[in-house]
Amino acid sequence: MSTSTRSTNDLRADDIREVRTPRRSGGVGGVASWVDDRTGAAKGLRYMMGKVFPDHWSFMLGEVAMYSMIICLITGVFLTMWFVPSAGHVEYDGSYVPLKGIHMSEAYRSTLNISFDVRGGLLIRQIHHWAALLFVVAIVCHMFRVFFTGAFRKPREINWVIGSLLAMLALVEGFAGYSLPDDLLSGTGLRAAQGFMLTIPVIGSYFVYFLFGGTFPGEAIIPRLFAAHVLLLPAIMVGLLAAHLVLVMVHKHTQYPGPGRTNDNVVGYPLMPVYTAKAGGFFFIVFGIIALISSLFTINAIWNYGPYEPTQVTAGSQPDWYMGFADGALRLMPGQTEVSFGGFTFTYGILIGSLLLLPLVYTLLGAYPFFERWITGDQREHHLLQRPRNAPTRTAIGMAAISAYTVLWAAAGNDLIATHLHLSINDITHTFQVAFFVLPIIAFITTKRICIALQRRDRELVLHGRETGQIIRTAEGRFYEQHQDLDPYTRWTLVQHERDTPLELGPATDAHGIPRPGTTSDKRRARLSRWFFQDDVPAVTPAELAAAHHDGAGHEAIEASPDATETSGATRH
Numbered sequence: 001m002s003t004s005t006r007s008t009n010d011l012r013a014d015d016i017r018e019v020r021t022p023r024r025s026g027g028v029g030g031v032a033s034w035v036d037d038r039t040g041a042a043k044g045l046r047y048m049m050g051k052v053f054p055d056h057w058s059f060m061l062g063e064v065a066m067y068s069m070i071i072c073l074i075t076g077v078f079l080t081m082w083f084v085p086s087a088g089h090v091e092y093d094g095s096y097v098p099l100k101g102i103h104m105s106e107a108y109r110s111t112l113n114i115s116f117d118v119r120g121g122l123l124i125r126q127i128h129h130w131a132a133l134l135f136v137v138a139i140v141c142h143m144f145r146v147f148f149t150g151a152f153r154k155p156r157e158i159n160w161v162i163g164s165l166l167a168m169l170a171l172v173e174g175f176a177g178y179s180l181p182d183d184l185l186s187g188t189g190l191r192a193a194q195g196f197m198l199t200i201p202v203i204g205s206y207f208v209y210f211l212f213g214g215t216f217p218g219e220a221i222i223p224r225l226f227a228a229h230v231l232l233l234p235a236i237m238v239g240l241l242a243a244h245l246v247l248v249m250v251h252k253h254t255q256y257p258g259p260g261r262t263n264d265n266v267v268g269y270p271l272m273p274v275y276t277a278k279a280g281g282f283f284f285i286v287f288g289i290i291a292l293i294s295s296l297f298t299i300n301a302i303w304n305y306g307p308y309e310p311t312q313v314t315a316g317s318q319p320d321w322y323m324g325f326a327d328g329a330l331r332l333m334p335g336q337t338e339v340s341f342g343g344f345t346f347t348y349g350i351l352i353g354s355l356l357l358l359p360l361v362y363t364l365l366g367a368y369p370f371f372e373r374w375i376t377g378d379q380r381e382h383h384l385l386q387r388p389r390n391a392p393t394r395t396a397i398g399m400a401a402i403s404a405y406t407v408l409w410a411a412a413g414n415d416l417i418a419t420h421l422h423l424s425i426n427d428i429t430h431t432f433q434v435a436f437f438v439l440p441i442i443a444f445i446t447t448k449r450i451c452i453a454l455q456r457r458d459r460e461l462v463l464h465g466r467e468t469g470q471i472i473r474t475a476e477g478r479f480y481e482q483h484q485d486l487d488p489y490t491r492w493t494l495v496q497h498e499r500d501t502p503l504e505l506g507p508a509t510d511a512h513g514i515p516r517p518g519t520t521s522d523k524r525r526a527r528l529s530r531w532f533f534q535d536d537v538p539a540v541t542p543a544e545l546a547a548a549h550h551d552g553a554g555h556e557a558i559e560a561s562p563d564a565t566e567t568s569g570a571t572r573h
């Protein structure tokens with residue numbers, strides 16, 4: 001046996017060598033390639049840039065909220081550079097002559113200096129305040145849109161909870177920022193908040209002493225509010241907003257029903273470049289409008305109130321609109337809310353109206369998607385939005401809640417209503433107390449009947465078309481009005497929704513005659529389900545539409561048949 005040896009170079013002599021072209025090392029492309037080689041971010045970035053977003057004006061409400069928050073962050077950085085978060089007493093010697101020589105806190109003096117001595121400071125202050133108000137308005141309107149269109153349904157329940165937390169934190173953040181200048185108006189609100197905290201059973205006085213660093217007003221509350229306003233709360237809110245946007249990308253954006261739009265696709269524009277360009281332009285529009293409003297309309301003119309003094313109260317002081325409902329609830333609470341136990345007196349009326357109402361409202365708000373899913377038994381994923389008229393009970397619940405909030409908000413100004421209209425404040429208060437319970441019921445019934453009437457109108461419109469006003473005479477001498485059929489695109493929107501049916505109860509016992517567990521709760525759930533769905537008007541089925549086109553009265557016979565409901569519930573257009 002003979003062996004032969006070959007060198008390493010001979011072993012690879014026939015291999016085809018891969019010719020590698022060096023990547024471009026200069027410019028933006030070079031930097032991007034360098035980052036991608038080390039992080040692998042190009043794949044995820046490419047996925048995000050190709051993400052499709054639908055186009056509708058109501059979707060801009062969420063964008064307005066996000067842009068307003070960004071504007072608050074930008075202007076807040078500017079204000080932080082000149083604001084002094086201290087309650088130390090100083091004598092004012094700035095440009096505002098009416099307050100020269102007045103003793104005040106360093107926080108109030110620095111706010112005056114920002115307003116009168118820092119170039120552009122007053123404009124930035126006003127932009128910051130107007131943007132904060134617009135942020136709360138936009139987030140509330142955005143939640144209205146999500147609620148009334150059913151965008152909170154599976155798989156977006158977590159995003160709804162995040163939005164509820166953001167809305168609640170926006171109120172707390174606004175109150176903290178509103179209290180920082182230490183003027184007489186904001187100090188009055190802070191004094192009221194201190195009184196609310198004292199009503200906490202057992203630990204109220206200790207909690208106030210800890211928060212204010214001693215007796216009111218103390219010198220620790222302003223630095224602590226400042227830390228919460230510029231660090232703690234913004235960090236939490238930015239984190240929640242980032243999670244909110246990530247979930248929007250993961251779940252894909254909801255869209256309104258229409259031809260070609262299903263639960264499995266999204267019809268719209270890609271994030272890059274169309275949607276990004278539109279969003280960037282819309283940001284500057286929002287910024288420009290806020291700057292215009294801030295230039296023309298004064299808000300929170302603290303120099304008119306003067307520095308805070310615990311012995312003084314601003315006449316006619318009112319909270320910001322978004323905190324008005326809590327103040328109104330406090331004013332409407334009856335006086336018989338004191339309980340004596342063990343020699344101690346507990347006043348829970350103030351506690352309920354001032355401290356418990358805010359978390360209670362947003363807890364109920366965040367829990368609603370799970371409550372509705374439990375009632376309806378709907379475990380499907382939904383990516384198509386509902387028209388509010390096609391969910392009449394939910395729409396009625398929303399309007400009842402809005403009416404209750406409106407009553408509380410209006411009750412916060414019962415004193416001003418009494419003085420301006422020369423009415424009895426007791427009569428006004430009693431009227432609001434009755435309206436708080438009666439008006440939501442009226443709003444619920446009225447809204448639900450309107451939604452059902454609109455459903456019936458849509459049904460008649462699909463079956464008979466639009467009235468033209470033209471009278472036709474047949475050869476037999478009959479007269480009828482000519483109707484114009486809807487085009488397929490318009491008809492699709494009116495008939496695409498599914499018929500939701502109430503839950504059906506199973507047998508009370510199993511095959512062996514043993515009572516099935518949970519029967520009582522199932523009965524309660526079935527009753528709620530019937531209450532939620534029983535009045536809904538079903539969409540027109542293809543059979544009904546064909547009958548109506550063939551014979552003007554043919555659909556009535558189909559509707560009268562016992563199988564009509566089952567057909568409409570099982571058919572999806």
